[in-house]
Amino acid sequence: MAVPHVIHRFLDxxxxxxxxxxxxxxxxxDAPVLLLLHGFPSGSHQFRRLMDALGDRYVMIAPDLPGFGHTEVPEGFTYSFDRLADVLEGFVSALGLDRFVMYTFDFGGPAGFRLATRNPGRIAGLVVQNANAYEDGLSDVARETIANRPGVPGAEENVRRLFELDVTRDQYEGGTTDVERIAPDGWTLDQHFLDLPGRKDAQAGLALDYHSNVALYPEWQRWLRxxxxxxxxxWGTRDPFFTEAGARAYLRDLPDARLHLFETGHFALEENLPEIAPLIADFxxxxxxxxHAATVRTATT
Known part of the structure; x- marks a missing residue:
């Protein structure tokens, strides 16, 4: 059995x-390159098991976006999704990644789609996992959260409630069919980073900017078409934020896309990596x- 070595580096x-x-x-x-873009409130560590599973076949690169994980930012850094994309674009250029398959999840979606519309020739393919790009996919909870933006009374207080341990844990365990498959390491490590000095300020800035992503949905959809x-x-169909309708909406603009639905929550890899990793490899x-032509499949555990 081939188990890859994983290296850990910093890049300015x-x-x-x-x-x-x-x-x-x-x-x-000349192995295919996969760029793995994490979500909230996680970091590149969410891909550790996937890298162990597929890193002997593909070059797999997973950065921590600014405000997450081990990435360090200078004083005065402005947290917005445009700035995340700026840094991501610089990161990809610095590594000389001319063409790659992009894995987008949650916050990695808005950062990744900005990168794709700026540099469409770099995107060889997409793996989309609970990364919403359609209003169809916004649950009522998501719409209420996105309504918090600068200038709205109480908005910052509302989003800061999302950064506490009970919410972090529920993002992993909520919607799962077998909670015993969910390692506590993920939400424990995420909360560790959330509790670092300045991190909740960073996350509040991003949460209050999330509405800018919805405004760009038509542009991203046009790029897909x-x-x-x-x-x-x-897609985890029990995701309380991004619904199954958001997964199916991709077929409007990408009719040849392969769609696989799993009865799990937001962090679908946590429960269904044994099923998802082979799908990625085949793709x-x-x-x-x-x-191959489009395939729609519902998988249950």
Missing amino acids: VGGVRVFYRQAGPAGTP EHRPPALVV VDDLYGTT
């Missing part, structure tokens, strides 16, 4: 010290070989 991007993890098959310089990137959509292998 315009004064931001970006931490990232990288795995890849030894002696295979015009460029038709090969796509694999895997990437076919992308660099033959292509």
